[in-house]
Amino acid sequence: MQLLNVLIRNEHDGVLVPIPQYPLYSATIALLGGCLVPYYLNEESNWSLDVKDLRKQVIAARDKGINVRGLVFINPGNPTGQCLSTTNLQQLIDFCFAENLVLFADEVYQQNIYQDDRPFVSAKKVLKDLGSPYSESVELVSFHTVSKGFLGECGQRGGYFELTNIHPQVVEELYKVASISLSPNVTGQIMMGLMVSPPKPGDISYNEYIAESKAVMESLRRRAHIMTDGFNSCENVICNFTEGAMYSFPQIKLPPGAVSAAKSVGKAPDVFYCLKLLEATGISTVPGSGFGQKEGTFHLRTTILPAEKDMPEVMDKFQKFNTTFMAEYSDEKYVVTSKL
Numbered sequence: 001m002q003l004l005n006v007l008i009r010n011e012h013d014g015v016l017v018p019i020p021q022y023p024l025y026s027a028t029i030a031l032l033g034g035c036l037v038p039y040y041l042n043e044e045s046n047w048s049l050d051v052k053d054l055r056k057q058v059i060a061a062r063d064k065g066i067n068v069r070g071l072v073f074i075n076p077g078n079p080t081g082q083c084l085s086t087t088n089l090q091q092l093i094d095f096c097f098a099e100n101l102v103l104f105a106d107e108v109y110q111q112n113i114y115q116d117d118r119p120f121v122s123a124k125k126v127l128k129d130l131g132s133p134y135s136e137s138v139e140l141v142s143f144h145t146v147s148k149g150f151l152g153e154c155g156q157r158g159g160y161f162e163l164t165n166i167h168p169q170v171v172e173e174l175y176k177v178a179s180i181s182l183s184p185n186v187t188g189q190i191m192m193g194l195m196v197s198p199p200k201p202g203d204i205s206y207n208e209y210i211a212e213s214k215a216v217m218e219s220l221r222r223r224a225h226i227m228t229d230g231f232n233s234c235e236n237v238i239c240n241f242t243e244g245a246m247y248s249f250p251q252i253k254l255p256p257g258a259v260s261a262a263k264s265v266g267k268a269p270d271v272f273y274c275l276k277l278l279e280a281t282g283i284s285t286v287p288g289s290g291f292g293q294k295e296g297t298f299h300l301r302t303t304i305l306p307a308e309k310d311m312p313e314v315m316d317k318f319q320k321f322n323t324t325f326m327a328e329y330s331d332e333k334y335v336v337t338s339k340l
Ligand SMILES: Cc1ncc(COP(=O)(O)O)c(C=O)c1O
Pocket: 022, 024, 074, 078, 106, 108, 145, 146, 147, 148, 158, 159
C-alpha cells in the first residue's frame, strides 16, 4: 500500500497487474485512485507469463493516455499456484528495464514450494545475476510476510519490503510514511525476527524447528497433489498443478445449461456453481471472478489447507457434487428455459 501510494499520483498513473490476481492489488489501486492495467497469465502453459501480452497491454494503455509506471507479479502465484521460471523472471526484468517500470515482486509464498524441478527463484537473485546494466538500474521492491510459509499463525502479523535500486530520496520518503504507523505489534516483530533468522545448528530448538517445519511442508506438498489430482479426475474440470503458494484454481467447463440457469437467477455462472457446491456439500470456495479470469472461462479458488486426513473426503464430496451438477445442467431444458 505504501509503495503504491508513492507510485500513483493520479488516475492517469497505471500499474500492470496479473490476471488472475490477488484482489489486494485491484483494491489498493482503486483506493489510491490509480489505474489497473491488466496482463493475462497463460493458463495453457501453467499460468506462465507472456511478455508479448505485457507489451500489448502497455501499448493499449498508453494509447488511452495512461502513464504505466509499475508492474506487479506474484511468485508463487495467488490464486494460480505457479512458480515462475528464471527465464520468465529475466524477461520481466528486461521488460521493466526497457519500459522504465518499477518491479513489485510479491514473493510472500516463497517457502511454499511443492515440486523440486521448479524451485522458487527471487527476482533479486535474477536481477543480480543478469549483471550490468540491469543490476544497478532496474528498480525492484520485494515483499515478504510471516503469515505464509510454515510460520503462519492466526493473528500474528508482520512483513517487510526490500528496496533495490530505489533512489535514496524516495527511500527517505518511504521511511517518513512508514513512521506514521507508530506502534507495530511486538509479537509480529518477534515472528519476523524468527523468520529471517531461524534457529541455527547447535541452538536448543534447532532439531525441533527442522522437524516441525519439514513436517508442515511435506504435508502441504501431499495436499497439493491430492487436491490437483482430485480436481483433474472430475468431468469438465482442469487444474494446473499447485507448484507453490496455498491454492488451487481449477477451471470448470460449465455446460450451456448451467450458464443459462445462472443467468435466470441473476448470478454469474461461477458464483452459481460455487453456491450450489456450498449448499450441497458445505465446501466453501471463491468464484474465479473475484480474482479476474479470461472472458468465457469459469474458475473457483480453494486453499490446499484442509487437514490432510480430511482431504480425501473433501475431494470425494466435490467429485460427487460435480458429477451430479454436470449431469443436471447438461439437460437441454435449462438452455430452453433461459430463452423464454
Ligand atoms: C499474494 C499475496 N500478497 C500479499 C498478501 C498479504 O499478506 P499479509 O496479510 O500477511 O500482509 C497475501 C495474503 O494472502 C497474498 O496472498
